[in-house]
Amino acid sequence: MSRVPTILVFDSGLGGLTVFREIVKLRPGARYTYVADDAYFPYGQHTEDEIVARVVPLVGDLIAEHTPDLVVIACNTASTLVMTHLREAYTVPFVGTVPAIKPACASSRTKRVSVLGTKGTVKREYTKKLIADFAQGCDVTLVGAENLASLAEAALRGERVSDDAIAAEIAPCFLNGDARTDTVVLACTHYPLLIDQMLALAPWGVDWIDPAPAIARRVGDLLGPANGNGAGPEARFLFTSGQAPSPVLARALEPFIRASVAN
Ligand code: DGL
Numbered sequence: 005m006s007r008v009p010t011i012l013v014f015d016s017g018l019g020g021l022t023v024f025r026e027i028v029k030l031r032p033g034a035r036y037t038y039v040a041d042d043a044y045f046p047y048g049q050h051t052e053d054e055i056v057a058r059v060v061p062l063v064g065d066l067i068a069e070h071t072p073d074l075v076v077i078a079c080n081t082a083s084t085l086v087m088t089h090l091r092e093a094y095t096v097p098f099v100g101t102v103p104a105i106k107p108a109c110a111s112s113r114t115k116r117v118s119v120l121g122t123k124g125t126v127k128r129e130y131t132k133k134l135i136a137d138f139a140q141g142c143d144v145t146l147v148g149a150e151n152l153a154s155l156a157e158a159a160l161r162g163e164r165v166s167d168d169a170i171a172a173e174i175a176p177c178f179l180n181g182d183a184r185t186d187t188v189v190l191a192c193t194h195y196p197l198l199i200d201q202m203l204a205l206a207p208w209g210v211d212w213i214d215p216a217p218a219i220a221r222r223v224g225d226l227l228g229p230a231n232g233n234g235a236g237p238e239a240r241f242l243f244t245s246g247q248a249p250s251p252v253l254a255r256a257l258e259p260f261i262r263a264s265v266a267n
Contacts, residue, residue, distance in 0.1 A: 115183060
């Protein structure tokens with residue numbers, strides 16, 4: 005029986021669950037601490053300086069408290085800013101989540117790709133550099149969604165989210181000229197929570213690129229063979245607001261562990 009690794013998964017809210025479930029699939033025997041910085045959600049509405057000043061010390065406190073073997077920053081809005089700061093400040097291995105522009109551009113046939121992220125993520129120098137380095141001749145459109153992350157949280161809490169609200173947020177991704185958009189990068193970990201609605205509301209079929217499985221593989225590579233006793237994941241969910249999840253949310257969290265293990 006190998007040692008049980010502790011993995012800390014961090015996001016501004018519940019979007020990181022879409023990364024968390026992929027990691028659990030690969031490493032069902034690990035011990036997980038999922039931290040949602042709901043007291044500061046949504047990160048997409050904060051300035052770059054505010055996010056760095058918030059996330060770097062907060063992650064330091066979490067490392068001191070939970071002594072993880074590895075930390076996943078399951079948030080594009082934060083990862084596109086803080087990874088260098090975190091690696092300079094703390095010795096634990098980090099895995100970030102940044103827009104999957106390289107694989108999207110590599111697989112696009114029409115050479116027209118959209119990147120759907122928060123207003124913050126699409127403005128970042130980091131994102132622009134990914135496009136400069138990896139567009140591979142594609143025409144890349146950056147789409148900053150105003151409320152999509154909040155809509156995803158509302159849906160997970162069991163609230164009704166209107167089709168019109170989702171359709172309006174994704175509409176700018178679809179360009180139809182000489183070439184049609186055929187690939188959309190989900191550059192916010194919240195968006196895969198709405199994938200069924202987005203598939204239904206898209207004006208035409210595209211490939212939606214969710215990097216979560218690739219992030220999970222990176223976590224697996226860094227952890228090496230340590231995989232716990234295989235008895236099933238041990239997970240706890242912490243909220244920086246200090247609030248316990250409502251009964252509806254608590255029920256919504258369960259399948260993220262169960263479904264991952266069943267797969
Ligand atoms: N889940 C976060 C991301 O991947 C963003 C949500 C927010 O605005 O806080 O970018």
